[in-house]
Amino acid sequence: MSSHYEAPIREPLVLGEKSYHDITVDIARPIEGKANKNWYIAFTISLIAFIWGIGCISYTIGTGIGVWGLNKNIGWAWDITNFVWWVGIGHAGTLISAVLLLFRQRWRMAINRSAEAMTIFAVFQAGLFPIIHMGRPWNGYWVMPIPNQFGTLWVNFNSPLLWDVFAISTYLSVSLVFWWTGLLPDFAMLRDRAVKPFQKKIYALLSFGWSGRAKDWQRFEEVSLVLAGLATPLVLSVHTIVSMDFATSINPGWHSTIFPPYFVAGAIFSGFAMVQTLLGIMRKVTNLENYITRLHVEYMNMVIMFTGGIVAVAYATEFFIAWYTGSPYENFTYMSVGAATGPYGWAFWSLILFNILIPQLLWIRKFRRSFIISFLISIAINIGMWFERFDIIAIVLSKGHLPSTWARFEPTFVDIGIFIGTIGFFGVLFLLYARTFPVIAQAEVKSILKLSGENYKKLRDGNHE
């Protein structure tokens, strides 16, 4: 027992009287059982939204992007807002599994699997927007550096948009591999439990024949550690490069050197908020309250407070600098008196309310440890972070250097429909995942059970008294 010592002051991460076998049973239950009514309701709603989105995408591709609310001055609006929003959400997963692994934060084990799934599904949604916005998505492969029919006209490696192609595709593929490698032992567990032959076949295929030899585990741990080391700078680079799409331009409000750290903090902020939203529902639906505990919620809220604080300071800096330059152009950026009192004032104030004011409630410990309040605040942050991107993009573009080009962006039903469609698509993927995948990294949780399980902690601490 002595090798499993953890300070008694630390709260247990696994509640209840659990044995290794109990963990197996608990994680396998949602997969082996039947879906309940709530699952079908949620799935149907998501599917309808997804189909509606497909309709809007087809309409856009068939008719052209003139069906969106864009005009010659605001050439980017909802699509790029949604792109950045989804990429931002896609940041928490790999952050949880990679950065928290490097920092030896054991609480990650209950949430990393779902957070990574969320990452991958969110990056799918993000990737859709630039492809649709190309207008001719069947030529999407032109962003790849491959020889083509125009002789050898290559892609432009000086462009931040191309950096984005490389960053996001690397991020997606590395996250996918990281996720899948972690899933192998858990799929193997499901394979060895499966009674129906079809289920057994599927999980045997998915588990790649994982057998759990001592040498495999040694390699597995090394690979996880090195992948975490590689993924950590990768996560930071992805949103840095996304921010460069804006920061390397010459528009006042976009041409800002604080964009990279500020965007990365914002991405982690929104990503954790989305994890909080999804797990708030999932822990209830799948009866995993003993694994995703109040303590996990509190830790996530602390990350949200920290990154939210960075974002708030970044807003204040942007606001102050815009005013301090004395340049009249700066008075039309997204963080300025002009924005607060202009036609997009409602969007400005929504950002302030949802992203700065509401998250401050988390300073109160009672709120931070409350499931329902954390859930509501996380939804507010999701909305706030969408407004942040909308403000940066639409407000800045609506008032450029030449007043005769000033324009206003109004979304059409197609803009809104595609956005709703991606939320539906995300929901469909996540709900299917929750029914078929082991939603908690059970092998990892088993390895900390003796250290951090409630019954083991009690047994150990009792000995000291």
Next chain:
Amino acid sequence: MSNKVIHALYNDDDILMDAVKKVKEKHIHIDEIFTPFPVHGLDKAMGLAPTRLAVTAFMYGLVGLGFSIWMTNYMMIQDWPQDIGGKPNFSWFLNMPAFVPIMFEMTIFFAAHFMVITFYMRSRIWPFKSAENPDVRTTDDHFLMEISIHNNNEEELTSLLNETGAVEINVIEKH
């Protein structure tokens, strides 16, 4: 020659660790141990050599970096130089700052993917591979130690394993 192996099952990782130490003290070679989760220190106790996968990752990363340098140089400087925003394109080095993100991403891409492929190849795991754990309980809550009999006395070995706290001992003809 008979290919008999003995399978000792344990239901606790601490008992398993003690058992491994006791078996190793008698200089008996442990063929394999199947566990449901990573047991820390087990590889050292069994006498497994450390894995060199991290070294391969570093080398694959260097390959990725080299590839990205070759690619940007060939495409942007040699094959079709373009004047983009007045950025200097006479030599790769002058244009290099704009290529740093690409070089970084390719380094990570190569290191991560090829390391994982190497891991899959070395551990012989891939789609359609059938599992080789001898007992399905080893992915749930049991730990299985496999020792071949041909160099050892079967009865002595069985009693030794019984002493170490094995919950089940089976002698199996391995094909």
